[in-house]
Amino acid sequence: MICAAILGAGIGVQHLEAYRALSDRFQVSLIVDRDAARARAMDASIEWSGEIEVAISDPEIDLIDICLPPHLHVPVALDALAAGKHVICEKPIATSMADIARLRVASEATGAQLFPIFQYRFGPAIAALKTMISNGSTGAPQVAALETHWSRDAAYYSEPWRGTWVGEQGGAILGHAIHTHDLLTYLLGPVAQLSAAIATRVNPIETEDCAAISFQMANGALATSSVTLGAAVDETRIRLVFENLTATSGWVPYAPATGTWRFEARDPALQPKLDAIVQATARARAGYVGAFDAIADALQGTPGHEVTFADGAASIELVTAIYASARTGVRTTLPLSKDHAFFNGWLPDQTV
Ligand SMILES: NC(=O)c1ccc[n+]([C@@H]2O[C@H](COP(=O)([O-])OP(=O)(O)OC[C@H]3O[C@@H](n4cnc5c(N)ncnc54)[C@H](O)[C@@H]3O)[C@@H](O)[C@H]2O)c1
Structure with a gap:
């Protein structure tokens, strides 16, 4: 215990x-x-x-x-x-x-x-897609499109730490789209380069609440991410196009792996195999239950499914690169070195 x-x-x-x-x-x-x-x-x-x-x-x-x-x-x-x-x-x-x-x-x-x-990594649809990637069903990734289109209003920002550089330390990049960006790298591997634009367009806050980002993955795939906290309703949408299939999420905002996804083969002969994988992963534990179950496995000697410290470190490196690109207007190449201007942080007084 x-x-x-x-x-x-x-x-x-x-x-x-x-x-x-x-x-x-x-x-x-x-x-x-x-x-x-x-x-x-x-x-x-x-x-x-x-x-x-x-x-x-x-x-x-x-x-x-x-x-x-x-x-x-x-x-x-x-x-x-x-x-x-x-x-x-x-x-x-x-x-x-x-x-x-x-x-x-x-x-x-x-x-x-x-x-x-x-x-967000835990649940049936992401388990199915991970299986399809690892057993070669997908073939090479081509492009991905991510939408983190959520709604946040004055009531949400009434909590004093939110929307401030000191309290929240970032906006939609750090606090909201960090999940979809983690899914991107979980599914397609590390980012090699990115360019980003961020803006504060929805609420009167210090930090950003909109973003548009273009990624080049280390494996050559291209991805785009559209982020806003001013959508009419909360929706997270993910579309990944691979050589052999296209995966399209539903709209479930905070647990995309539990939504109804479409996994569509280019060659109809592949479809039964995809459908069988979806069936086989339908009971994968979702959300925090899946995450904590994997942590218990790791602490009790069978690691492999848990989110690791390295994953968390990679997410912070990605956030750093996004802020660096958005602030400088320059395409950013990862990994970032120790002497990168944003190594000590992206808060307005931390960058050189
Ligand atoms: N993974 C997710 O989907 C997800 C969703 C929501 C929030 N979060 C994260 O969880 C964290 C907390 O967010 P939240 O929405 O629960 O915030 P919150 O403000 O609702 O809750 C934070 C709690 O911490 C307490 N607290 C603050 N300072 C304290 C101190 N010094 N000592 C003791 N208690 C203290 C507050 O009283 C408050 O009850 C944030 O980092 C947020 O990004 C993650």
């Missing part, structure tokens, strides 16, 4: 639901939030504390699950890793490549692992 503490009672509510669905693997023994009422509303039978340090110093706790605002992720993760606790960290795990380097050192020093959250 893995003993966890949830830090933060916002999205932490959904984390708790997933732990409950995996009660044979996880036990939540502490909820930390400085807002006592919010924490108690999650589950009054679970012990509560307003102090993060109480979780980190508790010898019974194996896993610190960070669901706090983004600016607290790195300092809390560093303290937890130093105490030898494994960490689950909501996105973004860091807001600079320099912080990624610090987290790596801290994890290696104690052997405690940090698992980023990219729960």
Whole structure:
């Protein structure tokens, strides 16, 4: 049994639901939030504390699950890793490549692992497509089109940390489209080059809420990403065209792997094989349940499906490259070197 503490009672509510669905693997023994009422509303039978340090110093706790605002992720993760606790960290795990380097050192020093959250990877449709890619059904990727078209209004930004460089540390690139961009690299591999334009067009906030990005993947495929937080309704749409098939997502915004996808073969003779894969993966665990199940496997000796620290590091490198391109107007080549002007971060006072 893995003993966890949830830090933060916002999205932490959904984390708790997933732990409950995996009660044979996880036990939540502490909820930390400085807002006592919010924490108690999650589950009054679970012990509560307003102090993060109480979780980190508790010898019974194996896993610190960070669901706090983004600016607290790195300092809390560093303290937890130093105490030898494994960490689950909501996105973004860091807001600079320099912080990624610090987290790596801290994890290696104690052997405690940090698992980023990219729960969109988990669920039937992505499991089907991953299988089709790995068994050669898709053939080479050609192009991908991503849409992160969501709606965020004044009520959403009434939370003081949101929409600010200090509190949120980024806008739609860091906080919203980071999921679809993670799916892009999960499915098609690393990005070699990108050019990006970002803008604030929807709400009166400091950070961006729209973006248009063009990617060249290391394998030669091309991809585009359209991002806005001013859509009429929340929809995430993904279309990937491969040599042998086209995969088209449904519209489910926050769990695209659970929507109804079309996997259409160019050669009709391939279609039965694709349909069989869809059938075989239909019961793949989705969202946080799938993500946490894979983490439990990793902690109990059978890694392979979990989102790794390297995946989280790659996502922050990609965010860095997007901000670098958008700010300078220059096409950015990845990987970024240690002497890149944005290595210490993209906040307005961190770039050289
Ligand atoms: N993976 C996803 O799909 C997803 C969805 C939503 C949010 N998130 C991420 O989860 C994180 C939290 O977002 P949220 O929407 O739950 O935010 P939130 O503001 O609703 O909740 C954060 C909680 O942390 C508590 N908190 C803040 N500072 C604290 C401190 N110093 N000590 C103790 N408690 C403190 C607040 O009281 C609040 O209850 C963010 O990084 C966000 O990007 C991820």
